[in-house]
Amino acid sequence: MPFPKSVRLVEVAPRDGLQNEPEPIDTVTKLELIDRLGAAGIRYIEAASFVSPKWVPQMADHRDVMTGLTRREGVTYAALTPNLKGLEAALACGVEEVAVFGAASETFSHKNINCSIAESLERFAPVLERAQSAGVRVRGYVSCVLGCPYEGEIAPTKVAEVSKALYEMGCYEVSLGDTIGVGTPFAAKRMLEAVSRNIPMDKLAAHFHDTYGQALANLYAVLEEGIAVIDSSVAGLGGCPYAKGASGNVASEDIVYLLNGLGIETGIDLNRLADTGTWITQAIGRPNRSKVGVALAAK
Numbered sequence: 067m068p069f070p071k072s073v074r075l076v077e078v079a080p081r082d083g084l085q086n087e088p089e090p091i092d093t094v095t096k097l098e099l100i101d102r103l104g105a106a107g108i109r110y111i112e113a114a115s116f117v118s119p120k121w122v123p124q125m126a127d128h129r130d131v132m133t134g135l136t137r138r139e140g141v142t143y144a145a146l147t148p149n150l151k152g153l154e155a156a157l158a159c160g161v162e163e164v165a166v167f168g169a170a171s172e173t174f175s176h177k178n179i180n181c182s183i184a185e186s187l188e189r190f191a192p193v194l195e196r197a198q199s200a201g202v203r204v205r206g207y208v209s210c211v212l213g214c215p216y217e218g219e220i221a222p223t224k225v226a227e228v229s230k231a232l233y234e235m236g237c238y239e240v241s242l243g244d245t246i247g248v249g250t251p252f253a254a255k256r257m258l259e260a261v262s263r264n265i266p267m268d269k270l271a272a273h274f275h276d277t278y279g280q281a282l283a284n285l286y287a288v289l290e291e292g293i294a295v296i297d298s299s300v301a302g303l304g305g306c307p308y309a310k311g312a313s314g315n316v317a318s319e320d321i322v323y324l325l326n327g328l329g330i331e332t333g334i335d336l337n338r339l340a341d342t343g344t345w346i347t348q349a350i351g352r353p354n355r356s357k358v359g360v361a362l363a364a365k
């Protein structure tokens with residue numbers, strides 16, 4: 067299959083990138099991050115997470131973030147909503163898109179959202195119904211698609227089964243999460259091949275973490291298969307609170323550099339994006355994990 071002509075980047079740094087930070091990051095910094103990402107040309111930003119503050123304290127200011135952000139024309143600002151409580155709170159803030167998040171691993175599902183895979187799907191059904199009645203689109207995540215921190219290998223058929231359930235429930239897109247970044251290119255292709263038997267390729271997204279330094283290679287592999295939506299995090303920020311040692315998503319700067327080199331359109335200004343990575347890492351005292359960001363900053 068030829069490479070896609072353009073790729074839509076889903077920027078997850080304000081949520082996935084920051085959720086694991088142990089020290090509270092003030093809302094003003096989060097809002098500036100979101101604004102700078104929009105100014106760099108990102109058209110889809112996952113801004114917050116309406117989850118329990120007891121589970122993920124860093125996302126406790128979700129209301130202030132969602133109502134405080136300056137909306138730019140053409141940019142979608144989305145939020146995670148694991149249940150009806152989260153959805154209602156997000157709707158009250160005027161959210162235009164939400165995401166539910168499940169897993170292909172039973173143990174991870176319990177650790178992350180305190181229920182089995184089957185229970186999570188039951189919990190998501192009314193979230194989708196309510197969101198749809200409010201005219202809000204719902205994205206679906208599947209975690210552990212290339213491995214689980216507790217169970218090890220995960221069968222592609224299991225990933226396909228959970229993805230299909232989310233898609234059939236009404237998620238307009240299913241994002242496939244290599245939560246702990248253990249995948250390699252052939253494994254990524256095998257997993258995608260299984261999932262895409264049930265779901266059209268243009269309804270799938272790749273959400274690959276870079277823990278083992280494989281994210282770019284894996285993304286190249288799935289781009290070859292026709293994936294055209296990629297989740298990424300500026301400066302490679304992030305990690306999952308329920309996946310010890312997992313590092314952030316592929317750095318947005320690195321994937322944009324790769325896509326530019328392949329002649330694939332993103333509409334993103336790489337220099338502005340790299341400046342944003344430099345700024346946020348300095349603001350929160352984290353190393354910049356984007357090789358491209360570091361190289362550009364050194365110029």
Ligand SMILES: CC(C)(COP(=O)([O-])OP(=O)([O-])OC[C@H]1O[C@@H](n2cnc3c(N)ncnc32)[C@H](O)[C@@H]1OP(=O)([O-])[O-])[C@@H](O)C(=O)NCCC(=O)NCCSC(=O)C[C@@](C)(O)CC(=O)[O-]
Binds near residue numbers: 148209245307308
């Ligand atoms: C799902 C729950 C809430 C279940 O948690 P629970 O304890 O089973 O829920 P509960 O219904 O029994 O409620 C317990 C308490 O939480 C409150 N509560 C209940 N729901 C909400 C809500 N929406 N917002 C705020 N508060 C909430 C509820 O009101 C109650 O408060 P209390 O009476 O004890 O004071 C919990 O497990 C949770 O919040 N988990 C979130 C975990 C999380 O955010 N993980 C990181 C995101 S997923 C990820 O990073 C992976 C991804 C998406 O990036 C893809 C990848 O890389 O693989």
